[in-house]
Amino acid sequence: MSSPPTAPPQPPETRSGGLDEPSPGGGGRGGRLRGALAFLRNTWRGLTSMRTALVLLFLLALAALPGALLPQRSLNQSLVDQYFTDHPTLAPILDTLGAFEVFASTWFAAIYLLLMISLVGCVLPRALEYYRGARAAPVATPRNLARLPHHDEGDVAEDVEAFLARTRTRLRGWRRIERSEPGGVRTVSAERGYLRETGNLVFHLSLIGLLIGFAGGKIYGYEGDVIVLADGSEFCNTSILGYDSFRAGLQVDGTELNPFCVKVDRFDASYLPNGQPSTFSADLGYQSGEDLDAGTTTWRPDTISVNHPLRTGGDRVYLTGYGYSPQFTVTWPDGTTRSGEIQWRPVDRSTQLAEGATKFERPGVTDPVQRTNSQLALTGTFAPTAALDTEGDLASAYPGLRNPVVELNVMRGDLGIDDGRGQSIFTVDQAKVDSGELRSVARADLAPGQTTRLDDGTVVRFDGVGSWVNLQVGHDPGQLWVLVFAVTMVGGLAVSLSIRRRRFWVRVVGSGTGSRVQIGGLARTDRAGYGEEFDRVAAELLRPGHDTDISHGDTQKKDG
Amino acid sequence: MLVDPIMSLWSDRLFQGAVVVYLIALLVHAAEYVVGRSPSLRAAAPVAAGAGSASGSGSVAVATPPEGVTVGPVGDDSATSDESVRGRRSRADRYGRMAVSLTVLGVLVHLASMVARGLAVSRWPLGNMYEFTSALCLLALVSWLVALRRIPTIRTVGVFVLAPVLILMFLAGTVLYAQAAPVVPALQSYWLIIHVTTITLGSGLLLVPGVASVLFLMRRSGRPARLVARLPSADVLDRIAYRVTVVGFPIYTFAVICGAIWAEAAWGRFWGWDPKETVAFVAWVIYAAYLHARATAGWRTTRAAWINAAGFATILFNLFFINMVVAGLHSYAGL
Numbered sequence: 001m002s003s004p005p006t007a008p009p010q011p012p013e014t015r016s017g018g019l020d021e022p023s024p025g026g027g028g029r030g031g032r033l034r035g036a037l038a039f040l041r042n043t044w045r046g047l048t049s050m051r052t053a054l055v056l057l058f059l060l061a062l063a064a065l066p067g068a069l070l071p072q073r074s075l076n077q078s079l080v081d082q083y084f085t086d087h088p089t090l091a092p093i094l095d096t097l098g099a100f101e102v103f104a105s106t107w108f109a110a111i112y113l114l115l116m117i118s119l120v121g122c123v124l125p126r127a128l129e130y131y132r133g134a135r136a137a138p139v140a141t142p143r144n145l146a147r148l149p150h151h152d153e154g155d156v157a158e159d160v161e162a163f164l165a166r167t168r169t170r171l172r173g174w175r176r177i178e179r180s181e182p183g184g185v186r187t188v189s190a191e192r193g194y195l196r197e198t199g200n201l202v203f204h205l206s207l208i209g210l211l212i213g214f215a216g217g218k219i220y221g222y223e224g225d226v227i228v229l230a231d232g233s234e235f236c237n238t239s240i241l242g243y244d245s246f247r248a249g250l251q252v253d254g255t256e257l258n259p260f261c262v263k264v265d266r267f268d269a270s271y272l273p274n275g276q277p278s279t280f281s282a283d284l285g286y287q288s289g290e291d292l293d294a295g296t297t298t299w300r301p302d303t304i305s306v307n308h309p310l311r312t313g314g315d316r317v318y319l320t321g322y323g324y325s326p327q328f329t330v331t332w333p334d335g336t337t338r339s340g341e342i343q344w345r346p347v348d349r350s351t352q353l354a355e356g357a358t359k360f361e362r363p364g365v366t367d368p369v370q371r372t373n374s375q376l377a378l379t380g381t382f383a384p385t386a387a388l389d390t391e392g393d394l395a396s397a398y399p400g401l402r403n404p405v406v407e408l409n410v411m412r413g414d415l416g417i418d419d420g421r422g423q424s425i426f427t428v429d430q431a432k433v434d435s436g437e438l439r440s441v442a443r444a445d446l447a448p449g450q451t452t453r454l455d456d457g458t459v460v461r462f463d464g465v466g467s468w469v470n471l472q473v474g475h476d477p478g479q480l481w482v483l484v485f486a487v488t489m490v491g492g493l494a495v496s497l498s499i500r501r502r503r504f505w506v507r508v509v510g511s512g513t514g515s516r517v518q519i520g521g522l523a524r525t526d527r528a529g530y531g532e533e534f535d536r537v538a539a540e541l542l543r544p545g546h547d548t549d550i551s552h553g554d555t556q557k558k559d560g
Numbered sequence: 561m562l563v564d565p566i567m568s569l570w571s572d573r574l575f576q577g578a579v580v581v582y583l584i585a586l587l588v589h590a591a592e593y594v595v596g597r598s599p600s601l602r603a604a605a606p607v608a609a610g611a612g613s614a615s616g617s618g619s620v621a622v623a624t625p626p627e628g629v630t631v632g633p634v635g636d637d638s639a640t641s642d643e644s645v646r647g648r649r650s651r652a653d654r655y656g657r658m659a660v661s662l663t664v665l666g667v668l669v670h671l672a673s674m675v676a677r678g679l680a681v682s683r684w685p686l687g688n689m690y691e692f693t694s695a696l697c698l699l700a701l702v703s704w705l706v707a708l709r710r711i712p713t714i715r716t717v718g719v720f721v722l723a724p725v726l727i728l729m730f731l732a733g734t735v736l737y738a739q740a741a742p743v744v745p746a747l748q749s750y751w752l753i754i755h756v757t758t759i760t761l762g763s764g765l766l767l768v769p770g771v772a773s774v775l776f777l778m779r780r781s782g783r784p785a786r787l788v789a790r791l792p793s794a795d796v797l798d799r800i801a802y803r804v805t806v807v808g809f810p811i812y813t814f815a816v817i818c819g820a821i822w823a824e825a826a827w828g829r830f831w832g833w834d835p836k837e838t839v840a841f842v843a844w845v846i847y848a849a850y851l852h853a854r855a856t857a858g859w860r861t862t863r864a865a866w867i868n869a870a871g872f873a874t875i876l877f878n879l880f881f882i883n884m885v886v887a888g889l890h891s892y893a894g895l
């Protein structure tokens with residue numbers, strides 16, 4: 001490397017000794033001892049914590065990466081299963097390492113806990129030091145100003161007092177102190193940019209607050225999903241049993257949910273001609289916890305849509321999914337009828353092709369054997385805008401209801417609902433089909449209003465199509481805190497990074513009728529960019545009246 | 561009408577126009593580089609060396625240094641030109657100025673393309689990868705021009721800024737291209753405007769330090785020799801990297817926070833470790849590490865430059881790999 005470093009000589013550690021803390025002229029012995037201790041403490045802090053923090057930050061970045069590159073259980077279990085199928089040897093190994101649940105793994109927790117400790121251990125002492133240092137006078141002028149990274153000197157025509165007066169004016173806004181040295185030498189020490197440290201501390205303290213808020217939300221929060229038909233059906237947040245799926249925080253057992261009720265009246269979706277969705281919304285009514293306590297029976301109206309959840313109490317209700325629910329009426333030969341509407345699940349979200357199983361029990365049948373022979377399941381595929389795919393199967397060409405058709409496979413026999421095992425509402429029990437206890441008795445493609453007749457004379461009618469919505473209920477007591485700390489964090493960051501802590505020293509002594517002036521400058525923290533300001537101020541002091549423009553050069557940069 | 565086809569066509573044409581103008585600018589920058597390289601090196605070296613800085617040899621203009629003080633690369637205005645190199649120098653200089661003017665022209669055309677796109681679809685033109693990448697390039701070049709105004713000596717780096725931008729533009733115009741169209745409901749939010757605009761701004765700004773850090777590392781290693789000869793001094797590159805990072809990083813932080821606020825309204829949680837969020841977090845942590853490195857002995861320069869380059873690589877990785885291959889909730893319409 002042939003070129004000598006052009007960067008200003010840096011003190012070995014930002015907050016430790018060296019040029020950074022020029023020794024004051026005549027410190028007492030106690031001061032010196034304290035100085036030495038402070039030096040040791042600073043060095044320890046600088047060398048250990050800063051580097052540790054750096055290493056931990058790297059580890060954190062590295063540890064988070066698999067969370068993006070490997071499928072995660074918390075996001076998509078089926079992708080994880082797929083990964084197991086594709087990589088039968090690697091996947092179990094990764095699994096024992098927790099690679100499919102990175103953000104719940106112990107090693108991830110270990111890293112961020114260490115970082116938290118390091119952060120607290122670093123920031124609290126600094127906050128104290130900051131508090132003490134906030135009122136300290138700027139440090140004394142170093143003996144040899146020519147050794148500083150920024151330096152200038154020259155003669156001025158004014159006498160010392162006049163020059164000092166002008167310096168005071170120019171350095172208004174800087175924290176200053178004037179001192180005298182032997183031989184009629186006067187010095188000015190000025191410092192500016194204390195806000196940098198303030199911003200830095202606000203940033204790091206906010207970070208601690210943010211992480212606590214985040215963790216708190218994870219511990220005391222919950223999230224649940226529930227499908228509700230958009231036909232005036234209701235859902236109440238009273239117990240986790242009401243949910244289709246529920247993810248509880250560590251300290252949530254599901255017994256103390258915030259009560260509130262929601263009634264979904266209507267769902268609307270609109271699409272562009274190419275089938276891309278353009279708007280979704282659900283009209284609903286709700287009763288907040290207070291309403292329920294007060295025994296109110298009316299519903300407060302609201303409309304929720306993507307980006308516009310319902311917020312009530314500490315809970316939020318989101319519209320996160322929707323689909324169709326075909327409506328059927330079954331008329332048995334004896335004239336009894338039953339109507340049914342249940343959600344079918346979309347198999348293709350872009351066209352809303354759906355599949356499902358609407359299940360019926362024949363009314364009035366009490367004999368257990370007969371019951372298990374006469375249960376019906378209307379299974380099949382539903383297309384809101386029917387079309388045929390290349391293999392001649394029913395497909396959907398458009399997600400809106402332009403030409404709804406349901407391709408039915410009617411099954412009769414034992415659905416297995418009495419076995420006490422829960423079963424999917426979207427499918428029939430395959431075991432019953434395999435064992436022959438559930439048999440297909442008719443197939444038909446129906447448009448709304450059309451019917452099909454089974455072998456025993458039962459008539460199945462496709463009445464029409466309703467819709468359902470998926471509501472996601474979220475409760476996160478830490479979220480507001482996270483927001484508040486995130487805002488103060490950015491503020492602190494912006495302040496800290498836009499302000500430079502910098503020092504400016506002047507030493508002046510009378511010479512003839514004028515004065516001889518030496519000026520030095522040092523940027524305490526990162527460095528880059530003080531040169532211009534220094535040059536400007538120095539030029540104004542040394543060459544008043546001259547309109548010197550050297551703002552672009554770093555001409556005063558001292559070579560190391 | 562949902563999409564104005566004429567406007568959309570104009571937007572595409574202007575986009576192509578901008579690519580062509582940038583390409584010419586790149587070539588002219590390359591010419592500046594070639595013409596200016598060896599002669600000015602020889603002419604300038606003794607003076608610079610006399611002033612104690614061989615690393616300043618990249619500078620073509622040499623001011624009379626104030627006593628005992630090194631001249632870093634300073635302003636390149638003709639006022640300070642040395643007679644003996646004037647002919648060569650002014651030719652290189654002319655090319656350089658031309659390239660910068662072309663870049664400015666390209667930026668204007670590019671901006672017009674984005675405006676036309678916005679008018680064509682009657683929405684903020686940041687709804688898919690194509691628009692996002694286009695805006696990213698635009699902002700990278702604007703921040704480049706701003707940096708250039710403040711530190712004119714970095715002009716020789718033009719090639720290295722325009723080249724990655726052109727690659728990104730090319731990808732945007734081909735692989736990522738999406739027809740002008742309205743956006744899906746999740747993207748219909750003013751948070752889209754704030755989040756995506758600031759993310760673009762932040763990433764566009766961070767492109768500059770990314771490039772500067774890579775050049776810094778090349779400069780430090782001295783290889784490839786022919787290429788690095790006319791680069792600005794390592795010190796200048798280092799300074800650009802730091803100074804643009806400290807502007808870009810808070811904006812990026814702000815953008816990620818806006819994303820979280822938007823996610824809270826759209827997806828039901830403000831942070832869910834979606835792949836895109838995760839990589840944004842990783843990039844953020846890397847930049848935090850960069851800033852820490854700047855305050856840690858032994859990490860200030862070379863290592864910090866590596867970290868900065870890694871940070872930008874992560875942002876690009878997030879933009880391309882994650883969007884196109886992993887695709888969580890964030891996948892945009894049109895890809």
Ligand code: HEM
Nearest residue numbers: 049050053115118119122200203493496525526848851855
């Ligand atoms: C959660 C981990 C941390 C993150 C994300 C983080 C982030 C940052 C960022 C972005 C900066 C630059 C902005 C500013 O100066 O305000 C910074 C500066 C700083 N951090 Fe941290 N930090 C973390 C932990 C720590 C720890 C554990 C320490 C203790 C050693 C520390 C000490 C510092 C110091 C001294 C600076 C000032 C550097 C300078 O003066 O340029 N940080 N940190």
